[in-house]
Amino acid sequence: MKRSEVTEKILDIKRMKGWDWAGIAKKIDARQSPFYTTAGLLGQMKLEPGQAAKAAKLFGLTKMEEKLLAEVPYRGSLPPGPPTDPLIYRFYELIQVYGTTFKELIQEDFGDGIMSAIDFDMKMERQPDPKGDRVKITMSGKFLPYKRY
Amino acid sequence: MKRSEVTEKILDIKRMKGWDWAGIAKKIDARQSPFYTTAGLLGQMKLEPGQAAKAAKLFGLTKMEEKLLAEVPYRGSLPPGPPTDPLIYRFYELIQVYGTTFKELIQEDFGDGIMSAIDFDMKMERQPDPKGDRVKITMSGKFLPYKRY
Amino acid sequence: MKRSEVTEKILDIKRMKGWDWAGIAKKIDARQSPFYTTAGLLGQMKLEPGQAAKAAKLFGLTKMEEKLLAEVPYRGSLPPGPPTDPLIYRFYELIQVYGTTFKELIQEDFGDGIMSAIDFDMKMERQPDPKGDRVKITMSGKFLPYKRY
Amino acid sequence: MKRSEVTEKILDIKRMKGWDWAGIAKKIDARQSPFYTTAGLLGQMKLEPGQAAKAAKLFGLTKMEEKLLAEVPYRGSLPPGPPTDPLIYRFYELIQVYGTTFKELIQEDFGDGIMSAIDFDMKMERQPDPKGDRVKITMSGKFLPYKRY
Amino acid sequence: MKRSEVTEKILDIKRMKGWDWAGIAKKIDARQSPFYTTAGLLGQMKLEPGQAAKAAKLFGLTKMEEKLLAEVPYRGSLPPGPPTDPLIYRFYELIQVYGTTFKELIQEDFGDGIMSAIDFDMKMERQPDPKGDRVKITMSGKFLPYKRY
Amino acid sequence: MKRSEVTEKILDIKRMKGWDWAGIAKKIDARQSPFYTTAGLLGQMKLEPGQAAKAAKLFGLTKMEEKLLAEVPYRGSLPPGPPTDPLIYRFYELIQVYGTTFKELIQEDFGDGIMSAIDFDMKMERQPDPKGDRVKITMSGKFLPYKRY
Amino acid sequence: MKRSEVTEKILDIKRMKGWDWAGIAKKIDARQSPFYTTAGLLGQMKLEPGQAAKAAKLFGLTKMEEKLLAEVPYRGSLPPGPPTDPLIYRFYELIQVYGTTFKELIQEDFGDGIMSAIDFDMKMERQPDPKGDRVKITMSGKFLPYKRY
Amino acid sequence: MKRSEVTEKILDIKRMKGWDWAGIAKKIDARQSPFYTTAGLLGQMKLEPGQAAKAAKLFGLTKMEEKLLAEVPYRGSLPPGPPTDPLIYRFYELIQVYGTTFKELIQEDFGDGIMSAIDFDMKMERQPDPKGDRVKITMSGKFLPYKRY
Amino acid sequence: MKRSEVTEKILDIKRMKGWDWAGIAKKIDARQSPFYTTAGLLGQMKLEPGQAAKAAKLFGLTKMEEKLLAEVPYRGSLPPGPPTDPLIYRFYELIQVYGTTFKELIQEDFGDGIMSAIDFDMKMERQPDPKGDRVKITMSGKFLPYKRY
Amino acid sequence: MKRSEVTEKILDIKRMKGWDWAGIAKKIDARQSPFYTTAGLLGQMKLEPGQAAKAAKLFGLTKMEEKLLAEVPYRGSLPPGPPTDPLIYRFYELIQVYGTTFKELIQEDFGDGIMSAIDFDMKMERQPDPKGDRVKITMSGKFLPYKRY
Structure with a gap:
């Protein structure tokens, strides 16, 4: 199954x-x-x-x-290629546009390493706004420094 | 140039x-x-x-x-295909894993539409944590409902 | 289902x-x-x-x-890759040929931003023409300026 | 050159x-x-x-x-793959979402054939709107019926 | 169905x-x-x-x-990618080899435009030849000049 | 060089x-x-x-x-992927639409084999037509039967 | 079926x-x-x-x-992309490594043309060897010179 | 360099x-x-x-x-994707057509393993033939059995 | 089956x-x-x-x-493209990051050749560590020198 | 630079x-x-x-x-697609063959999570063997459990 x-x-x-x-x-x-x-x-x-x-x-x-x-799944919720659904595509677009900026700013502040996508949590809120409510997403991932050996 | x-x-x-x-x-x-x-x-x-x-x-x-x-650029900061750099890839992985969840939860709360990647802002903070500091990213995008016509 | x-x-x-x-x-x-x-x-x-x-x-x-x-669908009506059906391909071809022109002219008139594909409507008409009737498509999308923050 | x-x-x-x-x-x-x-x-x-x-x-x-x-160019203004620039991507998205609808409605009205992308013209206008000006694009292409032989 | x-x-x-x-x-x-x-x-x-x-x-x-x-089909008779079947691949190879030559010679004779694949007909004949019979394919497509506007 | x-x-x-x-x-x-x-x-x-x-x-x-x-070139005149130039694309489209038909009709007439793209010649003519001149392309390739062994 | x-x-x-x-x-x-x-x-x-x-x-x-x-099949025995099975991949690797060498040496000896994959036969033998038996594959394809016209 | x-x-x-x-x-x-x-x-x-x-x-x-x-190169002599040059493509086609046959026959004779592309040699000969000379390629690769552990 | x-x-x-x-x-x-x-x-x-x-x-x-x-399978356990599952992707990332390093160091020590993936074995152990247990993987593959001929 | x-x-x-x-x-x-x-x-x-x-x-x-x-690089040492160099490809092949096995065995022993490719070290040794020396690679990566939140 x-x-x-x-x-x-x-x-x-x-x-x-x-x-x-x-x-x-x-x-x-x-x-x-x-x-x-x-x-x-x-x-x-x-x-x-x-x-x-x-x-x-x-x-x-x-x-x-x-x-x-209750089993660990084979993860990956999307068909191959850039997502065709507009809601999901916008997140993909953010990586296209801000990918190198994420890299520069996280490394400037934390050094060489990554933001974990495993030791990670996220929440979503509705942000009321007179010009139209906003979707607010807060992500938090542990910084993992590259190990030197 | x-x-x-x-x-x-x-x-x-x-x-x-x-x-x-x-x-x-x-x-x-x-x-x-x-x-x-x-x-x-x-x-x-x-x-x-x-x-x-x-x-x-x-x-x-x-x-x-x-x-x-001062000119609008042709946007897109990454080579084609999934990003090979581990720091940037982790963001791509989040979309792979959470793409359908974003879709379900945003639509449940806001209806049919998207979170704008244009009327959008973002900030990054260092979250001190005794188990290892965390990268905190807060995104906020205007919800744009699909226009019916 | x-x-x-x-x-x-x-x-x-x-x-x-x-x-x-x-x-x-x-x-x-x-x-x-x-x-x-x-x-x-x-x-x-x-x-x-x-x-x-x-x-x-x-x-x-x-x-x-x-x-x-009555549910929001996972959008995307076409198989991956450029569409093989000639009628649909012609629209794809227009983007190949006019993509950069759209970008230059919309930005010249409106500034940095996009034409929304969400706050968007469209209509199709038959345009009688002695040399052969024409398909007329009128699209209208709200201009969304990039938010500065 | x-x-x-x-x-x-x-x-x-x-x-x-x-x-x-x-x-x-x-x-x-x-x-x-x-x-x-x-x-x-x-x-x-x-x-x-x-x-x-x-x-x-x-x-x-x-x-x-x-x-x-003054020479006919090798046409195609975009790098391969879906366009990464958000302004141009939105047009691509419209084909993803409305591709099959274009096909059904044009064929219902005109029969088997295509809207020409060669015998074609287009104009762009600014549509003032109190909720935010709109980009209006009008396309007109000759209908070309499939030849039976 | x-x-x-x-x-x-x-x-x-x-x-x-x-x-x-x-x-x-x-x-x-x-x-x-x-x-x-x-x-x-x-x-x-x-x-x-x-x-x-x-x-x-x-x-x-x-x-x-x-x-x-009796319905217009979604056209495209082949799986994605270059055709793996040798008979069909040879036609694909002809485009790989002669693509730019077609472009130069048609444009030199007819001006800027295309050979229609819609207002188009084709026939196939067996051409007897002592060194081995030949497949003869004759294609005829209306020339469509790019409309200036 | x-x-x-x-x-x-x-x-x-x-x-x-x-x-x-x-x-x-x-x-x-x-x-x-x-x-x-x-x-x-x-x-x-x-x-x-x-x-x-x-x-x-x-x-x-x-x-x-x-x-x-005077040297044999590494053949292939086009960038990878379906050709973006409309004139060349129309030939590609013909293979998409008629690929399986070519296969059925050539095999019905000649048996198992291919039309050679090597022992091959081609010519192009202008076909005057009151409704618009036509491009006529005549291809002739030797039929090569699959060798049984 | x-x-x-x-x-x-x-x-x-x-x-x-x-x-x-x-x-x-x-x-x-x-x-x-x-x-x-x-x-x-x-x-x-x-x-x-x-x-x-x-x-x-x-x-x-x-x-x-x-x-x-007894019917001619649509040929192509492998899923798209480089073969994942190691035995079959090794043949693919040989083309990656020796592709340009095949081209140079066959053309040097035979002139402009190809080794036919249609008028072709092949056999496989076990070659005993004290250091480990070897797989011996012998291919023979008719040389087809490019027709000049 | x-x-x-x-x-x-x-x-x-x-x-x-x-x-x-x-x-x-x-x-x-x-x-x-x-x-x-x-x-x-x-x-x-x-x-x-x-x-x-x-x-x-x-x-x-x-x-x-x-x-x-005198240095080991980064091997791979061809641009990505199926080779566009007809001479090299024919070898690729052989793998498409005979890939599963190679697998079945080598495994039937030798057991689970591969024909090495490393402990490998090859030669090419001209095979005179009244119907047209043939290219004869002889490959020999050591059979490597999968190690059980 | x-x-x-x-x-x-x-x-x-x-x-x-x-x-x-x-x-x-x-x-x-x-x-x-x-x-x-x-x-x-x-x-x-x-x-x-x-x-x-x-x-x-x-x-x-x-x-x-x-x-x-008990039959040799057609090997390849993953869908095409880089693996979307994070656990498996990390191994793929190691090749992206260390691929050229593997090549330089193995060749420096062993000469021109490869580490066999056929005459190969592997084991996995849990490595207790106060900062968090570690996964230890030990691979051993026979070095196969390129045969000169 | x-x-x-x-x-x-x-x-x-x-x-x-x-x-x-x-x-x-x-x-x-x-x-x-x-x-x-x-x-x-x-x-x-x-x-x-x-x-x-x-x-x-x-x-x-x-x-x-x-x-x-002394700067963090944009990581990724290989051209896109499966690596064409045989030495590097063998590592890629191991993931193709053992990817799902890695997943099953690591998860069985450690629970839901991944082996880090960041908090990671590796060493390579020559393993003398009368039948031919072996390449021994030892990898050790911290196990990172998925955070529940």
Whole structure:
């Protein structure tokens, strides 16, 4: 069985029930970020066994599907090539435009290394604005210095 | 003359002088984010004529080079394909892993549309942490709803 | 269930009934552009719940299919690479030939920014011409200036 | 000599002189669309010998450069792959999203064939709008029916 | 239903019956080139309703399949990338080798424009030759001059 | 020295002299097809030593350049990917649309094998037509049957 | 029905029966090279009707499958991109390393032309060697000179 | 200095002198295969210091160029993508057509492993044939069994 | 039947049983490295008939599935393009960063040749470390010198 | 100035002097792994200012070149696509074959996370072996667990 089949089943049930991710995430684990839980249900993160059990109950999943949710997935949520969906493409565009700037400024402040995408967290907020509300995304990743040896 | 030649010249001078972007940005326009100014000097953003004049003085640029800095560039700072540099790749990886999650959560909260990469700003901070300092990036983009017609 | 399956079902029924898009669009929402409605039925735009309900009735769709039509799709209607279909390729060719001209002329008139593809509308008309009728396409997108920060 | 070298020289002179395309186009041929003339100076269209002569005088070009402007170029103004520049990318995105809709609606109205990108013209206007001015682009291409044989 | 499924069904029946394209084309429309009819049955051209009806009778197609044959297909008969089949690759090779020669000679004789691939016809003949028979292909496409505007 | 440098030099001289390919080809070898000679001067075919000598005299080439013209080139006249130039693209499109038809019809008539692109010749004519003159291309390639062993 | 389905069926039966290609090839046509016959059963060569009949009997194929074996396939046995399988990749590597050497040496000896991959045969032998046996492959292709015209 | 510059210089001198590879190879090392020596001079193999010295004398190379010839090159003689040159492409086509056959037959005879492209040699001969001479290539590579561990 | 179907079945059963690779490998062949056995069960290595029989018993496989495990697979465990999964990508990144260093240092020590990926073994260990445990991978491949001929 | 120009200069001097990496690395910093130092001189790692000064003295570099060596490079030492050089390709092949095995075994032992390519070190040894010496590579990377949030 493939993880993508579980994702499709979850999306089908969510659609028919009219649920939202915020509510689902709260039911699966209220102390965990909805970002993380949603990514898990979309097949990109591993749920803890207890969380997978709650998800299985909520969505009526089989034992096999529940166990798949608690397994580390082969990550990568997009078809190959630059993303065609405009919402996702804009993030890709930011890397095209700001990639070298990220590199210069992070290295100037921290030295040679990277911002971890593993020891990493993120949150999203709605920023009210009279000219039109804004999407605010805050990322935080541990700086990992290149080891000299 | 190509914008990339100006970028290379600026990097050469910065290297020999031992300057840093924070200081350079302050001299060019203290009220503008160093993110924006650095991106401009790296050939991805247009500087205002007054800023370009200050940059020209600082780096000893020709009139042609100064005018190029005040021109809208053909944007795109990276060679084709997924970025090979590890620092920049990690951002690309975040889109691979979280792309569909961004889509689901932004649309759930805001409806059909995108986070603008044009009416957009960003800042970077060092987040002290006993387990190792963290890179904190805050992005804010105006939500643009799809127009119905 | 995948949106592309709904698209295929809609095309099958339209073919057997001998309907046309103009008529279908009028039945689903007479005040909305046939461009928008057709794009929705082809899986590229979100229909409003009321429109989706009408579409479901017209095409005999299941509840799941109706709800999919009212969901934001993962956009991108073409296989990867330059489009092989000649009608669609000609639009791609226009970007190849006129891409830099668009950039120069829009920026000369409006400054640094883009023509939105989100706050955007379009219409198509038949332009009678003794030498052969012409396809006339009118696009209008809000100009979005790059935010300085 | 390569056409792209002429383009670069023209852009350099235009930049130093502070000219704009509208004014340049008027001087080269006031009866020809600025769209066409700009595309010619950017290396995508062939200028008539008389126009090339005027361009040569205006920009101080050599005889070789003048003749290159009057030659049919190898068309294609963009590096390979989806365009990285956001302004140009938005046009590419429109094809991704509306490609199949163009196909359906043009064929429904005109039958089997294409909108010519050769017997084609285009104009761009500024559309004042209290919520933000809009870019209006009007394209018109002869419909070419597939020949049966 | 997909056009490629009709193509596969037609090929299956042709194989079992031992028919050839020449005979099939004659039965479907004796006045139409076998090139055009074969391309239609292979999913690249639209058959006229009367022709599709004859094809449906000949191959025992369903009403849906018959209607698909009379619909404009999404053209493109090959997998992406240079064709791997040697017979088809040789045509691709001719473009690789003679592409710029076609451009120079057509433009020298006709001016700036293209040979239409839409207002186009083609025929294939066997050319007897003592050193080995030859395949002779004659193509004729209307010259379309670039419109000046 | 690279063959492409000879091609560029020849194009520069031809442009300044105002010569055409038909005339050039006649001077280099009146009994040889202008197609072949033009392809040679564009770096895709090998000229005979005597022809290369005539070309060298006509264009004022160095001995090295003359010898390069008489050498077999690394063939391939186009940048990678589908050709962006509209005139050349139309030939590519014909393969996309008719590729499988070529295969079926050549094999039906000749058996398993290919039309040679090596033992091959081609000519181009102007076909006068009241609705607009046509480009007529006639190709003839030896049929090569697959050897059984 | 697709040729690849016949290939898969043949491989399944061969595996269960524990047969080898050498033996299979002998049964299908003892005078034909096992190279050719194996390539045919793997979907890359056309079998003669009599050979296909024998193959059908041996593998218990349907009439449709038998006829497919006697049809010219769409050739190309590998997924797109450089082959990932190490055994096949080594052949690809030889072309990467020796491609220009093949070109120089064949042309030096034979003149302008190619080694045919159609009028071609090949055999494979085991070459005993105390330091480890060797795979010996002998290819022979007719030299085809470029036709001058 | 780049190895490709040495290759270009060697080709220039060979062209002006009218030498052939057979003769050159004999002068550099008569006991070594011309295949190997030619590949070395084309930048794909390392010459022994003594051979490089002889090549340097023959071609009038600098010390730096001589030393480069005696260095292991970064191998790969072709631009990316399938080779566009017809002579080289035919070898690529053989892998496309026979790739899976090579795999099946080598493994059937030798077991799990590969034919080495490193412990490998090759020779080329002219095979006289009344129907047209043939190119005969004999490859021999040590079989390397996969190590079990 | 495809090898990937066996892989999927094995993963499904392992998941439901809650087994781990270490235990599975021990049951299939305690003297063989778990690396090798796991790669075999994932479709990248050939199991010996006896090992395949044990695997078949353990996982309840059919005879066909058992035989597939004992067959040399078409190797290549990843979708095309750089791997999107972060764990696997890090290995790819090491080649991007250290590729030329591997080449220089292996050649300096061993001469012209390669480290075999066939006569090769590997092991993985957990390296306890107070700052966080480390993954230690030890690879050993026979050096294969380029054969001179 | 570009880092690749410094790399080329260093390789030129090393070649003329006949130095080896082991000796160079010892002179630049005897306590640092030759792996790291070589990677630095090849443009993939940052040298410490003191090391760069020693390298500058050794190779006779300019101040600009010295400073470039002490700057974080844009990493990625290979042209795009799978590496064509056989020595480097073998490492790529190991990822193709063992990629999923790495993933399964690391995750089984360590949980969800990755082996860091940043907090990473590596060494290479010659492993004497009567059947042919072996290349032994030992890698050690810190395990980084995915952060839950």
